[in-house]
Amino acid sequence: MNSFTLFKHSLFQFTDLHQAKKMSFWKVILYVIFLSIILALPITKQIFSIMQDIKNDGQKIAAKLPDFKIIDGKLDTATNVEGFIYQTNSIIFTFDPEGKRSLSDVTTDLVGNAVGLGFLQDEFVVALPNSGAADSLLGANQFEIPYSKGSLDGLNSKDLKESLDEASVPFWIKLVIFVFTLYPTFINLIINLLMITIGANLYSKIRLYNLRFLDCLKISTYCATLPVIFSSILHFINRSFDDSFLIVFVSLLIFFIAIRKEERKEPPLA
Structure with a gap:
C-alpha cells in the first residue's frame, strides 16, 4: 500500500483507508504537505490576482500623470x-x-x-x-x-510609465510567495488533523477498535483528502470561506466509515 493508492481510495473507496495505519510516519508527513499545497493554491491565486490588479491600476494611474x-x-x-x-x-x-x-x-x-x-x-x-x-x-x-x-x-514620469508597462513578477518572487502561503496553511492543517485525531481516537475507544492514537492520526490524514479538495474548490469560489469545520466534520464521518473493517476488542464481561 502506498500514498497514491490511498489517495485513490480516499476519493472512491473509504473502507480501505484503515490500511493507512501501516504507512511510515514520514510518508504521512509528506502527504500532509501535499494536502497543504492543495489548500494553498486558491490563496496563492488570490495574492497573484491582487498583484496583477495593482499592476493594472498602476498603469491606469501612470497614464494620467502629468510630466x-x-x-x-x-x-x-x-x-x-x-x-x-x-x-x-x-x-x-x-x-x-x-x-x-x-x-x-x-x-x-x-x-x-x-x-x-x-x-x-x-x-x-x-x-x-x-x-x-x-x-x-x-x-x-x-x-x-x-x-x-x-x-x-x-x-520622472516618462521612466515611471515605461517601468509600469514593462513590469512583471519574477518566478522566484512567485515561489517565495507560495512558500510563505504554504507555511500557515500547513500549520492550520496540522491543527485540524489533531482535532480530527482526538475525535477519531475517542470514537475508536468507545467502539472498542484496536487502534492507537498514531494509527488514528495516519488514517485521519488520508480521510481528510476529499474535504481538503472540496475546501480548496470552495475557496476559489468564496475567498472568505472558513474551511476548518468542513475539514474536521467530514473527515470524522469518513473515518467512521474507514475503520469498519478493523478488528474490535471483546467487550469486558459484566
Missing part, C-alpha cells in the same frame, strides 16, 4: 500643473505638487483594502490598510520617503 521630475530634492512640474486624486480598485493615488496635502490626508482617504500612494510636494508617501499584518511584518502602515534624501532623484 514631472524629481531633481535636487524637489518635485518639479510645469507651472500650470494641478494636483489630483485618482482612485482604482486597489490604489488611491494622490499627486500634489502644490503642498496642499499630507501623509495623514492620504491615510484618511483609504477605503477597504486599497493602498494609498502619493507624490506630495516634498516626499513620496505610502499608506497601507489599517490591519495587524502590516504592523507585525513591517512595524508600521505608513511610510515617507523625503525627496531631500536623494533616493528618488532623477525619477
Whole structure:
C-alpha cells in the first residue's frame, strides 16, 4: 500500500483507508504537505490576482500623470500643473505638487483594502490598510520617503510609465510567495488533523477498535483528502470561506466509515 493508492481510495473507496495505519510516519508527513499545497493554491491565486490588479491600476494611474521630475530634492512640474486624486480598485493615488496635502490626508482617504500612494510636494508617501499584518511584518502602515534624501532623484514620469508597462513578477518572487502561503496553511492543517485525531481516537475507544492514537492520526490524514479538495474548490469560489469545520466534520464521518473493517476488542464481561 502506498500514498497514491490511498489517495485513490480516499476519493472512491473509504473502507480501505484503515490500511493507512501501516504507512511510515514520514510518508504521512509528506502527504500532509501535499494536502497543504492543495489548500494553498486558491490563496496563492488570490495574492497573484491582487498583484496583477495593482499592476493594472498602476498603469491606469501612470497614464494620467502629468510630466514631472524629481531633481535636487524637489518635485518639479510645469507651472500650470494641478494636483489630483485618482482612485482604482486597489490604489488611491494622490499627486500634489502644490503642498496642499499630507501623509495623514492620504491615510484618511483609504477605503477597504486599497493602498494609498502619493507624490506630495516634498516626499513620496505610502499608506497601507489599517490591519495587524502590516504592523507585525513591517512595524508600521505608513511610510515617507523625503525627496531631500536623494533616493528618488532623477525619477520622472516618462521612466515611471515605461517601468509600469514593462513590469512583471519574477518566478522566484512567485515561489517565495507560495512558500510563505504554504507555511500557515500547513500549520492550520496540522491543527485540524489533531482535532480530527482526538475525535477519531475517542470514537475508536468507545467502539472498542484496536487502534492507537498514531494509527488514528495516519488514517485521519488520508480521510481528510476529499474535504481538503472540496475546501480548496470552495475557496476559489468564496475567498472568505472558513474551511476548518468542513475539514474536521467530514473527515470524522469518513473515518467512521474507514475503520469498519478493523478488528474490535471483546467487550469486558459484566
